[in-house]
Amino acid sequence: MHIDKDLVAASATPLVLAILADGESYGYAILKRVRALSGGELEWTDGMLYPLLHRFSRLGYVTTEWRTPPESRRRKYYAITAEGRAALADQQRQWVAVTRALNDLWPGSGAVLTAAGEA
């Protein structure tokens, strides 16, 4: 299935924020997580993740830190802030509203979405 580019872009913010809400992470790990979660259906151009992360940092949604894990290269870690969690909650409300509206129009096809959204 091909997911529309705009939809991919729109879902990027809640996805990445939600992943960071589980604990701090770095670019490559976040991307792997996205791929695993979507079963490979969300096709991201890998590089686009970074401008998004930088935007979060500018808006204060995340804090960043360069660290060098043992036996590895220097790496930039992102951790979510209270503001980031607030933005995530806001995104969640928006997506629930959208999926609910779509569910009303397509009964039976998106029950999973509602369940996930209201959880």
Add this chain to the structure above:
Amino acid sequence: MESVESQIAEWRAYVANAPGVNGTDVDELEDHLRHQIAELNAAGLTADEGFLIAVKRLGDVDGLSGEFAREHSGRLWKQLLRGGEGERALPVAGWIETLLFAVAAAVAVQVARLTADAPDEEPTWLARNAGLFVLPFLAAYFARRRQLDVRGWALAAAPFALAALLVNLYPYDPDSATEILVALHLPVVLWFAVAYPYMRATVRAHERRMDFVRFTGEWFIYYVLIALGGGVLMALTALILEPTGMDVDRIFEWVLPSGAAGAVIVAASLVESKQRVVENMAPVLTMLFTPLFAVMLAGAAVVYAATGLGGAFDRDLVSVFDALLLVVLALVLYGMSARDPSTSPEWMDGIQLVAVVSALVLDLMVLGAMIARIGELGFSPNRTAAVGLNLVLLVNLAGAAWLSARFLMRRSRLHRLERWQTTYIPVFALWAATVVVVLPPLFAFG
């Protein structure tokens, strides 16, 4: 493996050259690339294959750098014209265009001068309309460069047409104070009108507003440089021609207004084409003068707080104070526009706060003295304009001081402060427009 290392190095160099991407971004991307390659190698691909696929997945460099540039428009500012994707006007064609608009502005100024028979006569309509002879050409220059559609052109032209009608239909009294105020405020209003085509008709975007602030700062620096050069040229011309007995003043009547008008367009086009020198100089100038102004303002605030404003306070001093406050505001705004918004507080931010707080104290004292004066003598056009400007500045400075104090205490982000300033910009435009539109009828054109 050796070959992959060199391939990565090559890729690194290529990406690092892309606009909008800086060194640490490349580190981050390289880390990603290496992860991906390692994983692909583990899955059985050769090093070479892994490199190719990893690079492909990362995305093409143009698209990537475009995304980075959109996020970090401050960096972008240093590196490219934000145009349609990568299109850059041919240098020669660009210069001809610039020259045409510059000459048009110069001709407009000269026609006005000859009509008014300046400098022998100095009718007040000449000063009142000064901005209208030049700035429409700047707006048109940007409307053309940004390839606005018909609606964009119409909306860009509207403020100029309105201003021209209003300014010339109002029946000012002879020696009218409001007329002088209009002459002072109209160029400001029109400068904001230039922002509309400059920002590609998207006045709501805060990043674009910041771009316009940067543009204004750099334009000013270029203009001053051109004016200095012009001054040297004219002084030498006068010295050279003096022995021949030629009437140098007659020549200057032609050269000076034309040059001043044309330079408005030329400076704008220089900023557009980003000659490297100034873009490195402008932040340095801000860095240099912010501490100096901070010291001077703090000193002045202390002195005036000790002696009181009473005796020294008069109309000239008010203009000096207002000019000073505007300079502080310009330094703060420009310093901010040249700064990387994602970094944490540094000593410059502290100094800036000192400057802003001192300016705030001075502004409060001026306002107090002015309100006392109004209580004594009532409202006059000049007092109203001054009180209004000081109130507008007071609110801005108070907001800026509050937010930058919070930023220094790490309770807030620089982003908030930037938002405050970009949100506030229209207030300045509105106040200047109020002075031009509302004040004259309010004071019966006196």
